[in-house]
Amino acid sequence: MSAWSAHSPQAILFDLDDTLLAFDQGADFRNLWRMACEPFSQEFGDLRVESLVSSIQAKGKWYWSDPQRHLWGRLHMTAARRTVVETALQELGLTGGPLADKIAARYWTERERRFRLFPGALETLKHLKQLGIKMALLTNGEAQMQRAKIERFDLAPWFDAILIEGEFGIGKPDERIYRHALAELQVDPQFTWMVGDNLEWEVLAPQRLGIRGIWLNHRGADLAGLSDVVHEHENQPEHENKHDQPFRIIHNVIELLDLIEYTGVEVDTGK
Numbered sequence: 001m002s003a004w005s006a007h008s009p010q011a012i013l014f015d016l017d018d019t020l021l022a023f024d025q026g027a028d029f030r031n032l033w034r035m036a037c038e039p040f041s042q043e044f045g046d047l048r049v050e051s052l053v054s055s056i057q058a059k060g061k062w063y064w065s066d067p068q069r070h071l072w073g074r075l076h077m078t079a080a081r082r083t084v085v086e087t088a089l090q091e092l093g094l095t096g097g098p099l100a101d102k103i104a105a106r107y108w109t110e111r112e113r114r115f116r117l118f119p120g121a122l123e124t125l126k127h128l129k130q131l132g133i134k135m136a137l138l139t140n141g142e143a144q145m146q147r148a149k150i151e152r153f154d155l156a157p158w159f160d161a162i163l164i165e166g167e168f169g170i171g172k173p174d175e176r177i178y179r180h181a182l183a184e185l186q187v188d189p190q191f192t193w194m195v196g197d198n199l200e201w202e203v204l205a206p207q208r209l210g211i212r213g214i215w216l217n218h219r220g221a222d223l224a225g226l227s228d229v230v231h232e233h234e235n236q237p238e239h240e241n242k243h244d245q246p247f248r249i250i251h252n253v254i255e256l257l258d259l260i261e262y263t264g265v266e267v268d269t270g271k
Contacts (some may be wrong), residue, residue, distance in 0.1 A: 179193070
């Protein structure tokens with residue numbers, strides 16, 4: 001039988017990008033843009049590849065800094081990348097058009113080649129499945145792109161529900177996607193964990209609904225006031241989990257298994 005403690009999850013919600021799948025984490029964006037531009041350098045005239053790369057990165061930072069463009073762009077990634085490249089080309093006195101299409105497409109090809117699951121990700125999902133813990137995948141982005149990742153790494157069989165922003169029509173941090181996931185899994189928020197790398201969208205936002213946020217801090221960010229949550233969690237009373245701090249902090253998804261062991265979950269043998 002499963003032995004659930006007061007802290008043990010009946011369900012876990014997972015983010016995809018940079019939680020299970022290395023997407024931005026570890027990517028050398030400047031080199032990727034360089035690789036995308038170099039094959040077409042003969043079309044630049046006297047412009048140096050490095051100058052175009054710098055312009056593209058600057059325009060990308062500008063594009064994604066606006067919340068409305070960010071929302072539209074992550075649902076239309078091909079068009080967003082093309083806009084960034086075309087704007088950079090035009091600023092340097094070049095015509096976008098087909099050249100922008102080719103550079104943007106080459107960039108994405110190089111990005112896709114480097115996608116990989118984090119070490120321990122599949123092991124973690126397999127172990128949680130054996131424990132009888134319900135799981136849902138909540139991922140922002142356009143439907144086709146996110147589905148392609150899920151299919152490429154054969155992730156669907158591990159999850160009881162998959163909610164993609166481009167399919168569902170709503171993404172994180174909107175509370176409606178979290179409420180829908182809870183309804184799909186038929187669990188209460190206080191018995192549910194959400195695991196993600198975005199502190200605000202995937203940890204603090206769901207905690208406002210009573211879900212326990214597990215922050216996957218890949219980068220080892222040193223946030224003042226949070227170290228005690230990591231190092232002294234065994235002495236943290238139930239009522240002291242505040243919405244403005246993660247319930248737990250981990251640095252690799254496989255560390256979830258240590259948290260489950262700590263909370264006292266046993267494998268469901270079916271007896």
